Amino acid sequence: MSRMEIREETKRRPLYQRTAETLSEILESVEPGTYLPSEPKLARSLGVSRATLREAMRIFERRGMIVRRQGVGTYVTQLPHVIDTGIETLESIERLADRIGLKVETGDLEICKRTATEEELKRFRWERSLPLVEISRVILAEGRPVAFLIDILPEKYVPVDIKAGEFRGSVLDSLLQQDEPELWQCLTDITAVSASPEVARHLKIQRGDALLFFEARLYSKEGEVIEHTYSYFLPGTFRFHINRRVP
Amino acid sequence: MSRMEIREETKRRPLYQRTAETLSEILESVEPGTYLPSEPKLARSLGVSRATLREAMRIFERRGMIVRRQGVGTYVTQLPHVIDTGIETLESIERLADRIGLKVETGDLEICKRTATEEELKRFRWERSLPLVEISRVILAEGRPVAFLIDILPEKYVPVDIKAGEFRGSVLDSLLQQDEPELWQCLTDITAVSASPEVARHLKIQRGDALLFFEARLYSKEGEVIEHTYSYFLPGTFRFHINRRVP
DNA sequence: AATGCGTCAATTGTCAGACAACGTAGTCGG
DNA sequence: CCGACTACGTTGTCTGACAATTGACGCATT
Numbered sequence: 274m275s276r277m278e279i280r281e282e283t284k285r286r287p288l289y290q291r292t293a294e295t296l297s298e299i300l301e302s303v304e305p306g307t308y309l310p311s312e313p314k315l316a317r318s319l320g321v322s323r324a325t326l327r328e329a330m331r332i333f334e335r336r337g338m339i340v341r342r343q344g345v346g347t348y349v350t351q352l353p354h355v356i357d358t359g360i361e362t363l364e365s366i367e368r369l370a371d372r373i374g375l376k377v378e379t380g381d382l383e384i385c386k387r388t389a390t391e392e393e394l395k396r397f398r399w400e401r402s403l404p405l406v407e408i409s410r411v412i413l414a415e416g417r418p419v420a421f422l423i424d425i426l427p428e429k430y431v432p433v434d435i436k437a438g439e440f441r442g443s444v445l446d447s448l449l450q451q452d453e454p455e456l457w458q459c460l461t462d463i464t465a466v467s468a469s470p471e472v473a474r475h476l477k478i479q480r481g482d483a484l485l486f487f488e489a490r491l492y493s494k495e496g497e498v499i500e501h502t503y504s505y506f507l508p509g510t511f512r513f514h515i516n517r518r519v520p
Numbered sequence: 521m522s523r524m525e526i527r528e529e530t531k532r533r534p535l536y537q538r539t540a541e542t543l544s545e546i547l548e549s550v551e552p553g554t555y556l557p558s559e560p561k562l563a564r565s566l567g568v569s570r571a572t573l574r575e576a577m578r579i580f581e582r583r584g585m586i587v588r589r590q591g592v593g594t595y596v597t598q599l600p601h602v603i604d605t606g607i608e609t610l611e612s613i614e615r616l617a618d619r620i621g622l623k624v625e626t627g628d629l630e631i632c633k634r635t636a637t638e639e640e641l642k643r644f645r646w647e648r649s650l651p652l653v654e655i656s657r658v659i660l661a662e663g664r665p666v667a668f669l670i671d672i673l674p675e676k677y678v679p680v681d682i683k684a685g686e687f688r689g690s691v692l693d694s695l696l697q698q699d700e701p702e703l704w705q706c707l708t709d710i711t712a713v714s715a716s717p718e719v720a721r722h723l724k725i726q727r728g729d730a731l732l733f734f735e736a737r738l739y740s741k742e743g744e745v746i747e748h749t750y751s752y753f754l755p756g757t758f759r760f761h762i763n764r765r766v767p
Numbered sequence: 768a769a770t771g772c773g774t775c776a777a778t779t780g781t782c783a784g785a786c787a788a789c790g791t792a793g794t795c796g797g
Numbered sequence: 798c799c800g801a802c803t804a805c806g807t808t809g810t811c812t813g814a815c816a817a818t819t820g821a822c823g824c825a826t827t
Contacts (some may be wrong), residue, residue, distance in 0.1 A: 287808090287812085305743070307741070323811090324571060328575065340741060346778060360710070373521070458584045458597075465732040465733075508713060513711070519703045
């Protein structure tokens with residue numbers, strides 16, 4: 274077969290995206306404030322064309338990780354790492370805990386089937402007959418409850434490993450691991466609430482204590498709501514930060 | 521003078537950035553789900569090269585506003601507007617209120633000069649002798665307190681109009697309006713707190729009530745801390761949302 | 768010595784054109 | 798009816814070139 278060639282599995286995604294990943298590693302490894310090699314040199318050293326390199330760089334420029342100045346060069350900004358550890362990137366609590374070296378486990382796991390409420394039908398455009406699964410659980414860090422999470426998603430989207438009873442602690446991670454459905458973005462509302470009696474009971478705190486509250490909707494590329502999550506966080510354990518751009 | 525040519529003031533910034541703005545307007549004006557013209561056509565119609573257009577498009581692709589598929593085309597995603605109204609873009613409370621049609625005013629304004637504390641010296645790398653200005657105020661919506669803000673910044677950066685006693689409600693807006701110092705990004709920590717007695721007094725709420733709390737550091741391109749802000753928000757009035765990307 | 772000016776080299780910004788890779792829809796043959 | 802093949806349009810990638818901008822240097826002038 275003349276057309277069959279060796280093709281790495283990474284070949285699937287566009288080159289500029291893989292280049293962006295390589296660039297990301299480079300940016301993390303160099304001291305903030307240092308200048309990158311010129312575009313022609315860097316492109317040659319990465320084995321891509323200058324156009325492709327520029328497409329990859331544009332991403333980091335917009336994120337504020339690099340500054341490009343015509344006639345001068347491109348240098349790495351201060352604090353580039355926070356962008357990849359910030360809230361801008363969708364991440365499960367378990368992975369976040371992992372990253373900061375925190376051991377967590379799951380408690381009070383409850384999984385139940387139900388149908389959508391009127392409000393859910395209207396807000397998420399789910400079918401009336403669509404069977405839903407609601408998964409609630411408590412996150413424990415060093416034995417203490419630090420978060421209470423409620424995931425709601427159509428039964429057809431429930432990852433196979435969770436269906437099989439092998440719940441490993443994160444609905445999101447299971448969803449990300451499989452190919453179907455393809456996740457695209459997650460819209461999250463942020464606010465603070467006083468703990469309700471039920472949430473207080475799960476978190477073993479006083480009713481009325483202040484909690485950080487996320488309400489998130491996970492979308493597919495087609496704009497369909499795949500999952501809906503309520504998250505209650507006890508202040509102090511997790512630090513959520515975000516990099517806001519100036520307009 | 522042969523070299524002197526008419527040059528619009530907008531000419532200063534790179535073409536791909538201006539193209540990005542034009543693109544942004546186009547994206548907002550079209551129905552979500554529709555396909556854009558092909559890159560050659562769109563580039564011609566915008567009067568730029570295809571390479572420049574692609575650099576501009578890359579920004580919106582990363583933000584999730586458009587999806588590009590090789591061999592098919594580029595289409596506009598659902599809910600593109602939330603990105604520009606989300607928390608990702610730095611914005612004063614006053615402008616946010618404006619956008620959602622809320623009338624706000626300022627109360628309990630206090631401006632005082634002081635020197636940096638030990639913690640501030642360490643965290644922000646400010647000079648020990650640097651005189652600071654602390655500006656605290658309450659945001660009122662329809663007569664009710666909804667937010668309490670504390671801005672801390674070196675005296676040399678205090679906008680001239682505020683120095684002149686013309687405080688118009690937003691330190692950030694004043695900073696953005698002038699050319700110096702040049703703002704670059706804002707790192708914001710998000711959490712929830714119980715209202716302290718002092719904050720509760722300003723917001724006219726009970727001590728211990730749940731508040732959304734932002735701690736923000738405003739940086740220049742050189743990585744210098746220009747401003748430091750504590751923000752307490754009463755839940756319910758402002759909706760902060762964010763678009764989280766899947767990795 | 769200090770200052771201003773022109774020149775030059777290096778770097779990013781922009782352009783044009785070409786071809787490759789990919790997906791879709793239609794065509795053709797079975 | 799179904800499958801394979803083909804043609805076509807789109808995005809992905811590359812090459813080379815030139816423009817615009819900046820900083821450094823040398824030089825003449827003050």
